[in-house]
Every structure is written in C-alpha cells, then in structure tokens.
Amino acid sequence: MITLTPPPASPPSASRSTTDESITAWALAARGGDPEAVERFVGALHRDVRRFVAHLCADPQAVDDLAQDTFLRALGSLHRFEGRCSARTWLLSIARRAVTDSFRYAAARPRLSDVPDWRLAVEHAQPRGLPGFDDGIALADLLGALPEERREAFVLTQMLGLSYEDAAELTGCPVGTVRSRVSRARSTLVRLLVAAEGCREEGREGERVLVAA
Known part of the structure; x- marks a missing residue:
C-alpha cells in the first residue's frame, strides 16, 4: 500500500537539479517494479503536487482527492515514462490534467451550491x-x-x-x-x-x- 506522506525537508545544500535527477531515477526504477522506488517517488513529490493542485483547484475539499488521483494516474502510466523530461515536470502535467478533468466534470453536473473560494486551499497548503x-x-x-x-x-x-x-x-x-x-x-x-x-x-x-x- 502506498503512503502519501510529505517527505522531510531537503538540506539547503541539495540542488534542485540533483533532486530532480534522483526523483527521475526513482520513477524509472518504479516503472521496473521496485516498491521502494515507488515510495520514494511518491514521497518526494507529494508536497509539490498538493501545493500545485491547491493553486489550480476551486474546491479546497477536493485537493487531497485530486492529489491522490494524480498519483494513481501516474503510477498507472509509469510504463510509458521514459525519462525524456524530469519526473517532476511529468507528474505536474498529470496533476494539471486531473484538475482540468475535475473542472469538466463539475461543469457537466448541476451545481447545488457555490464552490468555496480556491484561496482557502492556498491558505492551508502554503505559508x-x-x-x-x-x-x-x-x-x-x-x-x-x-x-x-x-x-x-x-x-x-x-x-x-x-x-x-x-x-x-x-x-x-x-x-x-x-x-x-x-x-x-x-x-x-x-x-x-x-x-x-x-x-x-x-x-x-x-x-x-x-x-x-
């Protein structure tokens, strides 16, 4: 079972490029069926995905569900990930599509009430x-x-x-x-x-x- 928990803070000396290289390597290893690599990949990017979704999503209560949906989509598509771009960029593009799909779904169904302001999600997800x-x-x-x-x-x-x-x-x-x-x-x-x-x-x-x- 995959635990979607935020990773510990990276040391100040860790460069973004080095981190991205490691995360991409974990994604490629996860594609090969390495369960530890799956945990590392998910843990390393969970916070970024949730923060990004919070800025795009109109419903604060949907942030966690959309983050979960993003990772489920990503893990189901790992066999197609070849590392041509960073795993971070690849995953955030999936998060973007997940939010877009949620907008389309919401637009297709009757609105029973106004959607809470998206800014509430940002207040909880960001400093x-x-x-x-x-x-x-x-x-x-x-x-x-x-x-x-x-x-x-x-x-x-x-x-x-x-x-x-x-x-x-x-x-x-x-x-x-x-x-x-x-x-x-x-x-x-x-x-x-x-x-x-x-x-x-x-x-x-x-x-x-x-x-x-």
Missing part, C-alpha cells in the same frame, strides 16, 4: 508569505489578484522551483511567454504588497492617534 513578504499579508490574497496564466507560471517557477523550460513544457507555451508571465506576476505582486503595507501603516497610524487621544 502566508513568500521570502520578503510580511506574514500578516496573506499570500493567497496577493496571488488571487493575478490572472490565472500568470499565477500558474509564478507558482511553477517561483514556488515549486521548476525551470522556465520545464514550466513551458508543462503549460504548452514558449519559454519567453513563461518568463513574461512571471515578470508581470512579480511586478503585480510587488505593487500589491506595497499597497497592502501602505494600508496597514495607515491603520497603525489611526490606532496610535486613537490611543493618544
């Missing part, structure tokens, strides 16, 4: 801030202001650590387009961060005035 961001400013609120394409490009490259080339392959667009989307996303996030900080400073100033009075 409240990126490096340099104040913890009091919710990351989900900032990302939620981005167009979907820019948000996806930013999450893939800046939060999950994919190269621009891998992100381009996953999303099916040119590398230059990914770079442009990330650049625009970063500019928007910085602008929103500055605005949010300004609002908070005004709030603090108002509190100081009330206290002084």
Whole structure:
C-alpha cells in the first residue's frame, strides 16, 4: 500500500537539479517494479503536487482527492515514462490534467451550491508569505489578484522551483511567454504588497492617534 506522506525537508545544500535527477531515477526504477522506488517517488513529490493542485483547484475539499488521483494516474502510466523530461515536470502535467478533468466534470453536473473560494486551499497548503513578504499579508490574497496564466507560471517557477523550460513544457507555451508571465506576476505582486503595507501603516497610524487621544 502506498503512503502519501510529505517527505522531510531537503538540506539547503541539495540542488534542485540533483533532486530532480534522483526523483527521475526513482520513477524509472518504479516503472521496473521496485516498491521502494515507488515510495520514494511518491514521497518526494507529494508536497509539490498538493501545493500545485491547491493553486489550480476551486474546491479546497477536493485537493487531497485530486492529489491522490494524480498519483494513481501516474503510477498507472509509469510504463510509458521514459525519462525524456524530469519526473517532476511529468507528474505536474498529470496533476494539471486531473484538475482540468475535475473542472469538466463539475461543469457537466448541476451545481447545488457555490464552490468555496480556491484561496482557502492556498491558505492551508502554503505559508502566508513568500521570502520578503510580511506574514500578516496573506499570500493567497496577493496571488488571487493575478490572472490565472500568470499565477500558474509564478507558482511553477517561483514556488515549486521548476525551470522556465520545464514550466513551458508543462503549460504548452514558449519559454519567453513563461518568463513574461512571471515578470508581470512579480511586478503585480510587488505593487500589491506595497499597497497592502501602505494600508496597514495607515491603520497603525489611526490606532496610535486613537490611543493618544
């Protein structure tokens, strides 16, 4: 039985390329029927898959099911994985399709109620801030202001650590387009961060005035 548990944090000295090479090697070994390699492959990428799905999925309660579905699809398709791209990129492309399929299924059935905001999933799956961001400013609120394409490009490259080339392959667009989307996303996030900080400073100033009075 496969246990989908997050892996321990990698040491700071471990490079992304080395990690990806190891994960790809585990995927290839898992394809050959090595049960330990299957566990390593799943454990190494479970966190990334869940985080990515949380950013794309509209239903926070469906995140775990979609992550599970992603790995079931991947394990069922391992015999076709040949290592031409990294196993991380390959798996995230499967996660993307799983989310897309869930959207199609949801659109085909009657809606009984509004779907909870996707940002709730992000709040549970991500830290409240990126490096340099104040913890009091919710990351989900900032990302939620981005167009979907820019948000996806930013999450893939800046939060999950994919190269621009891998992100381009996953999303099916040119590398230059990914770079442009990330650049625009970063500019928007910085602008929103500055605005949010300004609002908070005004709030603090108002509190100081009330206290002084």
